[in-house]
Amino acid sequence: MGEDSEAESVDRRLAAALASLRAQHGWSLEELSGLTGLSRSTLSRVERGELSPTAASLGRLCAAYGRTMSRLLMEVEAEPPLLVPSGSQQVWYDASVGFARRSVSPPHPGLRGEIVEGTLDPGATISYETPPVPGMEQHLWVREGMVGITVDGTTHTLGTGDCLRFRLRGPSRFHCPGPERTRYVLMIVMP
Known part of the structure; x- marks a missing residue:
């Protein structure tokens, strides 16, 4: 396909x-x-x-x-596998802002953690008004480029190799200032 x-x-x-x-x-x-x-x-x-x-x-x-x-x-997949080969990892792309989201380690019933890879094109901004589950723990690890992330009204600027750990309780915003794209890993742990 x-x-x-x-x-x-x-x-x-x-x-x-x-x-x-x-x-x-x-x-x-x-x-x-x-x-x-x-x-x-x-x-x-x-x-x-x-x-x-x-x-x-x-x-x-x-x-x-x-x-x-x-x-x-x-949930749009029939049954989540234990092993997710790179070529089978689901990628979702929002062309309107230049954001790609890869489910590296998809969530599974009974498990609290998941890993997501995100890429933002230069200048891309994504904002979320509320967290899907208030209080979820997140670890954002930048693999390439730079990202500005605003959580609880505070903006943090992270470069390659930097990691930010936080609990998501309110609005959040991700911004790639450029000049190159940003690639990051997001570890999500449900409360």
Whole structure:
């Protein structure tokens, strides 16, 4: 399966999972719109697979459903394997901001940790208004480039090799000032 058809397949499964989650919660589009701040039209188009969600909108949906982005993306897979070969690691790309997210070690029921690799193009910024699960522990380790991350109102600038450990309780923002892209590893530990 080619890269484009795999991305389309992930988008279709993600759309179905989001529609199913809303139905499980018994929420109307209007109610979900009120919880996320996303328009009914946008939510409807995302659930029908006509529109791929941005990182920010997916973050809002994850917060409403109380899931990390990794957990939601893992749920679109049938059964998470114990060994995840590099070529099988799910990659999700938000072209609107230049952000790629690879689930290196996808979440698994009964386990509290997961590893994610993120890349940000120069100038890219992603912001999340609320954490999907308040109080989750994160360790951000920069492998290449530089990233500014704002957590609890404080901005930290990390360069290659730097690591920041924090508990996520409120809004967060990631920014790649450039001139090169940023590649980082994020370890997530659920409370």
